[in-house]
Amino acid sequence: MKMTGFWLVVANLRALLRWERGSFEETLMPELPEVETMVRGLRPAFLGRFVERIEVHDPFLLQGCDAEEFERRGRMVQVEEVARRGKWVAITLSDHRGMIVIQPRMTGGFWLVQPPRGEHIRLTFRLAKPEAKIWYCDTRRLGKIQWFASPEQAALAFARSCWDGLSNESRSTILSYSKVAMRRSSRAAGGWCKSRRWRGGESGLRSRSPTTGE
Numbered sequence: 001m002k003m004t005g006f007w008l009v010v011a012n013l014r015a016l017l018r019w020e021r022g023s024f025e026e027t028l029m030p031e032l033p034e035v036e037t038m039v040r041g042l043r044p045a046f047l048g049r050f051v052e053r054i055e056v057h058d059p060f061l062l063q064g065c066d067a068e069e070f071e072r073r074g075r076m077v078q079v080e081e082v083a084r085r086g087k088w089v090a091i092t093l094s095d096h097r098g099m100i101v102i103q104p105r106m107t108g109g110f111w112l113v114q115p116p117r118g119e120h121i122r123l124t125f126r127l128a129k130p131e132a133k134i135w136y137c138d139t140r141r142l143g144k145i146q147w148f149a150s151p152e153q154a155a156l157a158f159a160r161s162c163w164d165g166l167s168n169e170s171r172s173t174i175l176s177y178s179k180v181a182m183r184r185s186s187r188a189a190g191g192w193c194k195s196r197r198w199r200g201g202e203s204g205l206r207s208r209s210p211t212t213g214e
Helices: 002-020 024-028 031-046 067-073 151-161 168-194
Strands: 050-056 077-085 088-093 099-103 108-111 121-128 132-138 144-148
Touching: 031 077, 031 088, 031 108, 031 132, 050 067, 067 144, 088 151, 099 151, 144 151
Parallel strands: none
Antiparallel strands: 050 077, 050 121, 077 088, 088 099, 099 144, 108 132, 121 132
């Protein structure tokens, strides 16, 4: 059991190296970089635009709202902000019309051109002046779509379910917990090493001889 502590030190060192290289959050939460890329691509197409209507093609992904209500709320709304909250794409609407929150997970994504597989379209945003469409597709229907009445209501949901591995605060938290884990693992590994004698040369780390105790 004490040997486990030694390997925990090795694992934590590797994790810290990945963190220093800027890839720790990708190892921890693989969807985060993809969601950030989606948001950056959506902003120029969405920000400030009026959504004439929203078409729900797959109510299975909706949470807390049926398709009819979702489409009713989505008539002639203006997009005020497009942001990422953890693994969620958050689309804030002006005039206190609420917030649309979409979690793409591993198989969801947005299209600014006609998707090649129409059967994978789950949501269509029809923009006005000039007319355009933005499609949300999900090949395996793993994503979630919610409509919050206000950003404050959405913030409560984010606090319960989202952890942002790309934020500076989260990076500091990761580093703090990693250092604590390494200190604890080092003590456990140290106890294991003291119970054995280090021998140089090709033999490396060996246990004491069962007959001579050397």
